[in-house]
Amino acid sequence: MPTQDIAGTTALVTGASRGFGRGIAVALSQAGAQVVGVARDRAQLEDVRAQLGDTFTPVVADVTDPVVAGRLIDRYRPRTLVLNAGASPLSRPIHRHTWETFSRNWEVDVKHAFHWIREALLAPLAPGSTVIAFSSGAALNGSPISGGYAGAKAAIRFVAAYAGEESQREGLGIRFVSVLPKLTPATGLGEAAVAAYAARAGVDIPTFLDRLGTTLTPEQVGKAVLDLAADPGHDRAAYLLAAEGLSALG
16 A cells, blocks of 8 residues: 655644653654644753754643544644653552542543544544544553553553544544553653663662663654654554554454
8 A cells, every 4th residue: 555645744642741652742743744742841842842943832721621623633732642641650559549540541542542533533633633642551561660551651542542433424534543562661651660660670770671671762652653654565453552553453
């Protein structure tokens, strides 16, 4: 199946100011897309714009606000929508969580994905558009010291799959894909998780990282998103992402 040209199209990335989101914004910009980056930290967004120039439009906003989702989708009509934003979980075993800390990723990650995916269907985005929602490898194996994080990330995978079914039923031609990146110390969230799990295992961080294998980087995540957005042949509902690349999930 032929690839779609990203150049000249609009891509919108949530959580674009750092980590995976920044790597994704850079990859899409370098491929010729006009990237709209949404995050709460103005200074970090301006730093991305300093790197990417006029190909990057920063938007300071709360991505969990449904008004923001509807307004930005209506305004920019992205061909590629990447839902990457999320909260860092509190690294504690289950009995040391409160309901508020346990449910944090439901209130941020899932809520954000739900609002933006809903608006993508309602708009609807143009046929041939792609919505990529970031879940986590924790959705497959759990994350016992991250509260409700793993369950929230599993819910994002389900929401994206449900949206894909609705797109097919209505003949909208919008692809919905969830990506489940493996644990990596290359982001702030991942670095904290690696330190917490190394301590839980009673080993130092280098030993724990050796067990994890090759580190997944934001640059590799950006390349993977670019591949998904440009190649309609990636027609599975979910993909595990490791340093070695994308692997389709059943």
